[in-house]
Amino acid sequence: MKKLDGEEFIGNVLKQFVEKNNLQSGIDNISVQDAWKSLMGNGVNCYTKEVSLKGTTLYVSLTSAVLREELSYGKDKIINLINEELGRAVIRDIILR
Numbered sequence: 001m002k003k004l005d006g007e008e009f010i011g012n013v014l015k016q017f018v019e020k021n022n023l024q025s026g027i028d029n030i031s032v033q034d035a036w037k038s039l040m041g042n043g044v045n046c047y048t049k050e051v052s053l054k055g056t057t058l059y060v061s062l063t064s065a066v067l068r069e070e071l072s073y074g075k076d077k078i079i080n081l082i083n084e085e086l087g088r089a090v091i092r093d094i095i096l097r
Helices: 010-020 024-045 065-072 075-086
Strands: 048-054 057-062 093-096
Touching: 010 024, 024 048, 024 057, 024 075, 057 065, 065 075, 065 093, 075 093
Parallel strands: 057 093
Antiparallel strands: 048 057
16 A cells, blocks of 8 residues: 555554553553453353453452452463453453452
């Protein structure tokens, strides 16, 4: 695709807009919530109360202590799955509450 003088690709313009307005953390938060829902499935989602990203830590509130214990054994796998879904390393730790 040929770029004319004074024109920029829309992807570059959007990237600059996101960086200039410090929107990346909000976009990451929404992306992580969507990834959690799609990767965990209905069985986990029905017990999920809240999913939020603060910095590089994912906080997940669950209504089942048994599920929380089960998921705690697979934290590394969950981190890898979500980061892979997002295409970059967004999460470094998960806190299950």
